[in-house]
Amino acid sequence: xxxxxxxxxxxxxxxxxxxxxxxxxxxxxxxxxxxxxxxxxxxxxxxxxxxxxxxxxxxxxxxxxxxxxxxxxxxxxxxxxxxxxxxxxxxxxxxxxxxxxxxxxxxxxxxxxxxxxxxxxxxxxxxxxxxxxxxxxxxxxxxxxxxxxxxxxxxxxxxxxxxxxxxxxxxxxxxxxxxxxxxxxxxxxxxxxxxxxxxxxxxxxxxxxxxxxxxxxxxxxxxxxxxxxxxxxxxxxxxxxxxxxxxxxxxxxxxxxxxxxxxxxxxxxxxxxxxxxxxxxxxxxxxxx
Amino acid sequence: xxxxxxxxxxxxxxxxxxxxxxxxxxxxxxxxxxxxxxxxxxxxxxxxxxxxxxxxxxxxxxxxxxxxxxxxxxxxxxxxxxxxxxxxxxxxxxxxxxxxxxxxxxxxxxxxxxxxxxxxxxxxxxxxxxxxxxxxxxxxxxxxxxxxxxxxxxxxxxxxxxxxxxxxxxxxxxxxxxxxxxxxxxxxxxxxxxxxxxxxxxxxxxxxxxxxxxxxxxxxxxxxxxxxxxxxxxxxxxxxxxxxxxxxxxxxxxxxxxxxxxxxxxxxxxxxxxxxxxxxxxxxxxxxxxxxxxxxxxxxxxxxxxxxxxxxxxxxxxxxxxxxxxxxxxxxxxxxxxxxxxxxxxxxxxxxxxxxxxxxxxxxxxxxxxxxxxxxxxxxxxxxxx
Numbered sequence: 001x002x003x004x005x006x007x008x009x010x011x012x013x014x015x016x017x018x019x020x021x022x023x024x025x026x027x028x029x030x031x032x033x034x035x036x037x038x039x040x041x042x043x044x045x046x047x048x049x050x051x052x053x054x055x056x057x058x059x060x061x062x063x064x065x066x067x068x069x070x071x072x073x074x075x076x077x078x079x080x081x082x083x084x085x086x087x088x089x090x091x092x093x094x095x096x097x098x099x100x101x102x103x104x105x106x107x108x109x110x111x112x113x114x115x116x117x118x119x120x121x122x123x124x125x126x127x128x129x130x131x132x133x134x135x136x137x138x139x140x141x142x143x144x145x146x147x148x149x150x151x152x153x154x155x156x157x158x159x160x161x162x163x164x165x166x167x168x169x170x171x172x173x174x175x176x177x178x179x180x181x182x183x184x185x186x187x188x189x190x191x192x193x194x195x196x197x198x199x200x201x202x203x204x205x206x207x208x209x210x211x212x213x214x215x216x217x218x219x220x221x222x223x224x225x226x227x228x229x230x231x232x233x234x235x236x237x238x239x240x241x242x243x244x245x246x247x248x249x250x251x252x253x254x255x256x257x258x259x260x261x262x263x264x265x266x267x268x269x270x271x272x273x274x275x276x277x278x279x280x281x282x283x284x285x286x287x288x289x
Numbered sequence: 290x291x292x293x294x295x296x297x298x299x300x301x302x303x304x305x306x307x308x309x310x311x312x313x314x315x316x317x318x319x320x321x322x323x324x325x326x327x328x329x330x331x332x333x334x335x336x337x338x339x340x341x342x343x344x345x346x347x348x349x350x351x352x353x354x355x356x357x358x359x360x361x362x363x364x365x366x367x368x369x370x371x372x373x374x375x376x377x378x379x380x381x382x383x384x385x386x387x388x389x390x391x392x393x394x395x396x397x398x399x400x401x402x403x404x405x406x407x408x409x410x411x412x413x414x415x416x417x418x419x420x421x422x423x424x425x426x427x428x429x430x431x432x433x434x435x436x437x438x439x440x441x442x443x444x445x446x447x448x449x450x451x452x453x454x455x456x457x458x459x460x461x462x463x464x465x466x467x468x469x470x471x472x473x474x475x476x477x478x479x480x481x482x483x484x485x486x487x488x489x490x491x492x493x494x495x496x497x498x499x500x501x502x503x504x505x506x507x508x509x510x511x512x513x514x515x516x517x518x519x520x521x522x523x524x525x526x527x528x529x530x531x532x533x534x535x536x537x538x539x540x541x542x543x544x545x546x547x548x549x550x551x552x553x554x555x556x557x558x559x560x561x562x563x564x565x566x567x568x569x570x571x572x573x574x575x576x577x578x579x580x581x582x583x584x585x586x587x588x589x590x591x592x593x594x595x596x597x598x599x600x601x602x603x604x605x606x607x608x609x610x611x612x613x614x615x616x617x618x619x620x621x622x623x624x625x626x627x628x629x630x631x632x633x634x635x636x637x638x639x640x641x642x643x644x645x646x647x648x649x650x651x652x653x654x655x656x657x658x659x660x661x662x663x664x665x666x667x668x669x670x671x672x673x674x675x
Contacts, residue, residue: 099510100510101510101514102405102483102508102510103508106403106408107440109408110408110440110441137610154556155554155556156554156555157553157610158554158557158559158560161639161663164608164639181556183403183405184403184405184408208556211559234560236556236557236563237559238563239559240575241544243374246575247540247555247559247577251555251556277564277664278560278561278563278564278663279564279664279665279667280664
């Protein structure tokens with residue numbers, strides 16, 4: 001089992017003819033993802049590695065029954081691409097694009113509330129259910145299918161590091177989700193925790209957070225009240241200076257809020273097994289799962 | 290992106306947000322001219338640096354005569370202003386804003402920020418103006434009013450009324466306040482701001498409302514649609530190494546330690562800094578070369594790290610996913626040879642084609658120390674610098 005994506009996922013790629021879109025579509029197909037369509041306005045009728053390209057998401061959905069979209073559209077046009085996917089009734093939208101203005105994402109988020117779509121990202125590596133479907137830019141080969149661990153993270157390569165350590169300890173994964181490093185995103189920690197709690201194949205959860213905002217604090221509160229499965233947590237940014245944006249748009253300590261120390265304290269209080277040294281994460285998981 | 294107070298006030302004027310009469314001056318003589326033109330005394334001379342806390346640091350002074358304007362401007366321009374936001378090194382003042390003095394009756398606080406948790410735009414206001422708002426939020430949170438605005442519907446008159454009544458404004462200034470707040474919100478949205486703050490917003494004895502201070506930050510991701518704002522960037526206010534790194538699209542932040550580090554991905558880069566500290570050393574920087582780094586970026590990263598002469602050792606931590614380890618290893622070897630790296634380099638690589646990558650490093654003839662895992666890497670680099 002898995003959450004959000006599986007063998008039945010029918011993927012559409014928005015921005016399929018760009019360099020990134022082309023490269024990663026191929027990687028997803030090689031992993032076994034069922035890629036049914038691409039969209040690049042003006043290039044409808046072409047094919048890309050055998051995948052039919054359409055002018056609009058609506059056309060693509062009508063002709064291929066795509067139910068998931070992966071977005072590689074550049075930042076100035078990315079919000080429009082997300083809204084187009086919502087309008088076409090796409091169930092799961094995975095926005096890889098980094099650098100979308102906050103104002104655009106605030107509008108998207110408010111429109112998303114009254115839709116049937118789920119958004120993952122933006123500024124994220126995507127989502128993978130190992131052995132079933134890879135919707136994103138993560139290296140597929142580091143993952144181990146079969147569970148029992150669900151992974152949710154705000155980061156990209158840090159997630160690969162975590163997954164790699166799990167795989168080396170022979171702890172497979174049900175689904176790994178990067179929810180993205182932007183201040184305003186779609187799916188949050190709590191949405192993923194809820195789904196992992198309900199997924200019978202997921203027996204344990206790793207939650208990887210970082211400085212900025214209070215998503216980890218809210219997640220910790222949720223875990224204390226609603227999650228029965230063991231959770232290992234990690235927070236990046238113990239040494240981050242206040243007031244500086246650490247690469248990710250959302251990774252910033254404002255005044256006293258959003259510090260790694262503060263998040264770790266709240267998470268420990270909620271019963272999460274917090275690993276403070278990244279080098280030891282795999283062992284901490286073995287000890288607690 | 291941050292701008293100066295005088296620049297923020299220029300933008301405020303376009304939106305009919307009242308600001309004091311004044312002008313910017315780069316020398317004592319220019320300050321004198323501005324004051325003469327204002328033709329009203331006293332005037333206030335304010336250091337223009339990006340950091341807050343200028344008043345307490347001695348960067349804001351009242352002048353009662355034109356001679357005094359000259360003396361104060363002479364004293365402030367060129368001074369190294371140290372505030373709680375500049376760090377102990379301070380910031381050199383290159384210009385001042387000379388403004389008319391006001392008959393202040395009340396000092397208020399007003400700001401607009403995006404609220405990431407609710408995806409709304411929030412107006413924050415307080416009667417405790419002129420003070421450090423974070424201290425107010427900590428000690429007397431009930432003194433801060435928060436009004437959330439749905440970004441799809443935009444600001445409505447009732448949002449302004451709620452703010453105005455919350456501030457206990459008298460009816461004589463309420464209309465003017467509401468108009469000002471509407472303008473401020475429009476400005477915030479039009480320019481993709483990440484912060485607009487007026488502290489203090491003053492009500493004068495003549496019952497007018499004026500933005501005495503102005504702090505504006507912009508969402509860097511939205512600058513592509515605000516080319517006019519780019520002209521406001523002041524490189525003197527930024528760390529020279531960070532400016533250099535930004536030219537190559539490298540995310541670099543200079544810090545105080547002596548272990549330089551280069552990592553692909555922001556989250557992993559932060560975690561690498563943390564593990565360096567946990568191994569008993571201090572990181573000299575944050576450097577994210579990006580998820581898809583190439584040899585050229587590695588080379589530029591090396592140059593920037595080595596321009597910081599505090600650096601006594603370097604830790605490279607790359608998780609090769611899309612970026613293969615053999616390609617990366619070639620990049621590191623090439624760059625290290627080309628630049629002539631003199632400090633020890635510890636490399637930890639993991640991921641696609643890692644064996645081939647390790648072989649390239651071992652055969653390079655360079656003094657490269659390979660680590661088996663992240664913990665090992667941090668311990669090795671810490672023992673080198675300590």
